[in-house]
Amino acid sequence: MVTTYKINENEMGNRGSKSEFNLYNIVKNYSVKEQRVDGCRCRSIKNNYNFLHLRCTLMDFERNYQVRILAKQLLNKPKPISTLTLSNNLINPWFITGFTDAEGSFIISVYPNNNSKLKWSITPYFSIHLHIKDTLLLLQIKNTLGVGNVRKNSENTVLFRVENFKDIQVIIEHFDQFPLMSEKLSDYKLFKECYNIIKDKKHLTKEGFEKILALKYNLNKGLPEKLKKAFPNIIPVERPKFKNLNIPDPNWISGFCSGDSSFSISIEKSNNKIGKRVRLIFETCLHIKDKQILINIKNYLLNYNIVNKISTSNENNNNISKHKYIYDSSEKSILQIKNYSDVQNKIIPFFNKYPILGIKILDFNDFKLVSNSISNKTHLTKEGLKKINDIVSKMNLSRSYNKDMIPKKEEEEI
Numbered sequence: 001m002v003t004t005y006k007i008n009e010n011e012m013g014n015r016g017s018k019s020e021f022n023l024y025n026i027v028k029n030y031s032v033k034e035q036r037v038d039g040c041r042c043r044s045i046k047n048n049y050n051f052l053h054l055r056c057t058l059m060d061f062e063r064n065y066q067v068r069i070l071a072k073q074l075l076n077k078p079k080p081i082s083t084l085t086l087s088n089n090l091i092n093p094w095f096i097t098g099f100t101d102a103e104g105s106f107i108i109s110v111y112p113n114n115n116s117k118l119k120w121s122i123t124p125y126f127s128i129h130l131h132i133k134d135t136l137l138l139l140q141i142k143n144t145l146g147v148g149n150v151r152k153n154s155e156n157t158v159l160f161r162v163e164n165f166k167d168i169q170v171i172i173e174h175f176d177q178f179p180l181m182s183e184k185l186s187d188y189k190l191f192k193e194c195y196n197i198i199k200d201k202k203h204l205t206k207e208g209f210e211k212i213l214a215l216k217y218n219l220n221k222g223l224p225e226k227l228k229k230a231f232p233n234i235i236p237v238e239r240p241k242f243k244n245l246n247i248p249d250p251n252w253i254s255g256f257c258s259g260d261s262s263f264s265i266s267i268e269k270s271n272n273k274i275g276k277r278v279r280l281i282f283e284t285c286l287h288i289k290d291k292q293i294l295i296n297i298k299n300y301l302l303n304y305n306i307v308n309k310i311s312t313s314n315e316n317n318n319n320i321s322k323h324k325y326i327y328d329s330s331e332k333s334i335l336q337i338k339n340y341s342d343v344q345n346k347i348i349p350f351f352n353k354y355p356i357l358g359i360k361i362l363d364f365n366d367f368k369l370v371s372n373s374i375s376n377k378t379h380l381t382k383e384g385l386k387k388i389n390d391i392v393s394k395m396n397l398s399r400s401y402n403k404d405m406i407p408k409k410e411e412e413e414i
Contacts, residue, residue, distance in 0.1 A: 090144040094248065095357065097178040098255025099141070101293075104128050104184065106191035108216050110227060122203050122212060124195050125163035126171045130358075132158045133399070137258075137358040145170060168195060181245065181252065182290050189240040190219040210234060244292040247300045254354040256297070260284050263360070263367035265392050266338075267385075278379045278388055280371055281338040282347050291326070291333040298325050298335055302342060304350045344371055362399060366391045 105127050113121035126148075130138060138150045138160040147167035153159040162171055172192055180188055194212050202208030210231065217223045217236030228234075247253060261284035270277035286294055302325075327334045337347055348368055356364045370379070370388050378384035394400070 091140055091357070092249075092251040092255075093144075093174065093178045094251035095255035095258070096141060096144065097175065097180060098252035098257075099259045099357075100128065100175075100255075101180050101182040101184050101252075102256045102259025103130065105220065106184075106187045108191060108194045108212065108219060110213070110216065117204065118206065118209055120209065122194075122198060122209070123163060124165075124168055124191065124198060125161055126168065126191075127162070128160045129153065130158055130160075132156050133359045134158070140357070145174065147171070165198070178248075181248070181256075182293055183242075183287070185242045186240045187219055189242075190215045190237070194219075211237075244296070247296050250300075250350070250354045253297060253300060254351065254356060257284060257351075258356045258358050258360055260286070261360075262396060263363045264396060265367065265370050265388065267389065267392065272380065274380055274382065274385060276385055278370065278374060278385070279338055280340065280343045280367060280374070281336060282343060282367075283334065283336045285332055285334045288328060288331050288333045291328070294326055294333050294335040298337070301337070301350055302346050304346050340371075340374065344375065359399060363395050366395050 107125050107127060109123045109125065111121055111123075112119060128138060128141065132152065132155075135150065135158045138158060142148050142150050142160055145162075147164070147170045148160055148162035150158060150160050162168055172195060175188055175192075179185060194215050197203050197208050197212055200208075203212055213223060213227060213231055213234045214237045216227075217234065218239035223234070223236075261282065264281045264283065266279040266281055268277045268279060269275065284294065284297070325335055325337055327336065337343060348371060351364055355361060370391060373379045373384055373388060379388055
């Protein structure tokens, strides 16, 4: 006779210790009971965040394990790294979206292929192309998303690229959950529509192939002249329109500004006793069609205060000083925050809480050092000014970097 007992898991005690881990550094910690398990990674959605978690099946005796020592599997997997040193931290998903708004690209590559029925092939891919100084940041993005590869692209550039078709599904899921905020959202929508055509194998038909060309017409730089001549009757699909929304999450700003902003120090002539004035400048620049994003960023940052509270509104209000912050120049709009009170009380506290990643964090750290010098009035001394000049001489484009993580040959995967 077999007797069956129903067990309420909530009433069970923990058999041993728990391992706490935090993915994306957000919201909640999850506990895993340390039992003998056969585990694999899964993806789930919880409170609008995309979590990786372990799906576990209890095993019996150790001699029957599929893998004798599970730790070896984990140790052999690439570990997430920080932007400057190795760590176990993954990047917040909103940071990745913000960084993509600044630096990412959605590409549909169309090229001749005599082995294809239509004599053409199509490859969709997602990429981020950076200076080689930020190799480690791309590796961290790769490890967080769990797809793609990072390789040297030229003498001074490095490329993160996702082109495996199944892996692109991960990219689609990410940007559906954490949507883009700039004109790049329109590129993503065109890219996704092309991806779905390919997924359904319709690109192998003349009708489906030409539909992709029509979508590509308004994607990024448009259809190359070679394809326009080869397919003169293609009618372009209208570029999707989007509405500028409020900033969804502060990590979006840190991601965007890690890609498309600068922390600089200007030393100008002055009538003071030392003859020089030191000015801190936070700046970001976009095409004028994305000016509303700069307005939203400005309002978000300038509503940020020292006690780490953020106004829920991105509209202008009385808390924002009357200084001019946004300047238009031909096809560009430039956001500049250079009032010292704004820098000291808004910009620095914000990025202390929601950090810049990549080599730009070193510029931000130097930016803070000079801010402290101004606060302490040491910038008004010859010795203090000399130290500031030394700091400035090593910032931004003059910044040196560690070459240990950089491959020696182009196209070499890291």
